[in-house]
Amino acid sequence: xxxxxxxxxxxxxxxxxxxxxxxxxxxxxxxxxxxxxxxxxxxxxxxxxxxxxxxxxxxxxxxxxxxxxxxxxxxxxxxxxxxxxxxxxxxxxxxxxxxxxxxxxxxxxxxxxxxxxxxxxxxxxxxxxxxxxxxxxxxxxxxxxxxxxxxxxxxxxxxxxxxxxxxxxxxxxxxxxxxxxxxxxxxxxxxxxxxxxxxxxxxxxxxxxxxxxxxxxxxxxxxxxxxxxxxxxxxxxxxxxxxxxxxxxxxxxxxxxxxxxxxxxxxxxxxxxxx
Numbered sequence: 001x002x003x004x005x006x007x008x009x010x011x012x013x014x015x016x017x018x019x020x021x022x023x024x025x026x027x028x029x030x031x032x033x034x035x036x037x038x039x040x041x042x043x044x045x046x047x048x049x050x051x052x053x054x055x056x057x058x059x060x061x062x063x064x065x066x067x068x069x070x071x072x073x074x075x076x077x078x079x080x081x082x083x084x085x086x087x088x089x090x091x092x093x094x095x096x097x098x099x100x101x102x103x104x105x106x107x108x109x110x111x112x113x114x115x116x117x118x119x120x121x122x123x124x125x126x127x128x129x130x131x132x133x134x135x136x137x138x139x140x141x142x143x144x145x146x147x148x149x150x151x152x153x154x155x156x157x158x159x160x161x162x163x164x165x166x167x168x169x170x171x172x173x174x175x176x177x178x179x180x181x182x183x184x185x186x187x188x189x190x191x192x193x194x195x196x197x198x199x200x201x202x203x204x205x206x207x208x209x210x211x212x213x214x215x216x217x218x219x220x221x222x223x224x225x226x227x228x229x230x231x232x233x234x235x236x237x238x239x240x241x242x243x244x245x246x247x248x249x250x251x252x253x254x255x256x257x258x259x260x261x262x263x264x265x266x267x268x269x270x271x272x273x274x275x
Contacts, residue, residue, distance in 0.1 A: 001264035001275055002246070005146075005206045006183055006234035007054040009042040013073045021065070021156060039080040042237070046084060049242040052264065053273065054235075056081075057116035057146055057183075058090030060099075064123050064157075068092070071102065075110040086271060088114035088146055093122055093130040100133050107141050113271065114138075118148040119163040120155075126167040127174075139177045144270060150184025150210065165192040172200040179270060181232065184208060190215045194222035197230040204270060206234035211248055220252050228258045232267050 008014045015036060046054060056077050060068040071089040078087040089106035091099040106112040115138055119126040126147055138145050149163030161167075165186045172180060180200075185207030186193035197203045205227075207219045223231035235245035254262060268275045 001260070001268060002049075002051045002233065003264040003267035003271070003273070004046070004051050004054040004235050004237070004242070004245075005181065005232045005267055006057065006208050007042065007046075007237040007242075008056055009039040009077060010037040010238045011039065011073075011077075012036055013069060017059070017067055017069075039077050039085070040082075043080075043082055043084050045237075045242050049246050051084075051242060051246070053084050053086060053267075053271075054081075054237075055086045055088060055114070055146075055267075055271075057088045057114075058112075059116060059118060059121075060090040060092040060095075061118060061121045063092050063094035064121060071106050071110060071112065074112060075106075078111065086114075087112040088116045088144075090116045091134060093117065093124070093128070093134055096130070097133065100137050103134060103137050103141070107143060114144045114146060116146045116148070119167070120152055120158040120160060121148070123158065123162065125162045125164075127170040131171070132174075135171065135175050135178050138179075139175055142179075144179035144181055146181045146183055148183045149186040151187050160188075165189050165196040168203065169196045169199065172196065172203050176200070176202065178202060179204075181205065181270070183234070184236075185210050185216075185219055187213060188215065190218045190222075194218065194227055197222075197227045204230045204232055204266065206232040208234035208236035208245070209240060211252065220254060223262055224253075224255045224258050228255075228261055229266055229269075231258075231262045232270075233263045 058069045058074045062068040074087040089112045179202045182205040187210040
């Protein structure tokens with residue numbers, strides 16, 4: 001079983017973020033060019049590469065960067081996904097109780113199964129109290145939260161430390177029942193990420209796009225030795241293709257008993273998918 005914990009279809013609603021100043025310099029600097037294709041095309045690509053399910057995460061950074069993905073679009077993507085896509089709504093903690101109500105609406109009315117937030121794009125650390133009502137509601141609904149936490153390459157006006165594992169450690173301490181997934185592995189705080197996941201029963205991480213960066217070998221070492229039940233496969237599609245990432249992970253030196261956990265079993269347990 002393979003479950004991809006970070007993938008988005010190449011539809012216009014997602015691709016438009018590359019024109020926003022927060023992502024424009026990033027995309028130009030990395031030479032990315034997102035081809036417009038359908039959700040069905042993405043699912044076909046998944047099938048060709050043996051990927052059973054993918055998590056599609058919404059995003060709302062309207063307060064800080066005047067961009068959001070309507071969560072109805074996420075629900076539509078899930079409907080178009082032929083049973084292979086799992087939707088997480090995007091919410092903006094600056095919107096207070098409206099954000100909390102949006103979590104409830106998306107879970108109850110749209111069938112979305114988690115929440116996605118971006119501390120450094122919200123310009124507040126992950127343990128800022130503006131996040132806490134959302135965390136509490138997710139505990140009540142028993143749904144996971146994905147926190148984007150990476151190196152924010154060429155993103156203007158953001159501070160990488162806002163999503164550093166030290167803040168997530170505090171969140172996990174104060175909300176021990178909250179299921180947290182740290183996206184992009186909290187890079188470059190690799191060791192801190194591994195220790196935070198090891199310390200807390202409900203903290204998971206994926207390190208999509210960071211696999212070939214300096215110190216990334218320690219993610220694999222951590223998975224093999226300490227957090228075999230916390231590490232998750234993610235492609236960051238469409239910035240990386242499914243075939244590239246499946247091949248890349250096939251070449252990483254996971255222990256034989258750890259590899260199937262990373263590639264899908266850990267995510268299946270987290271998401272309640274039968275194996």
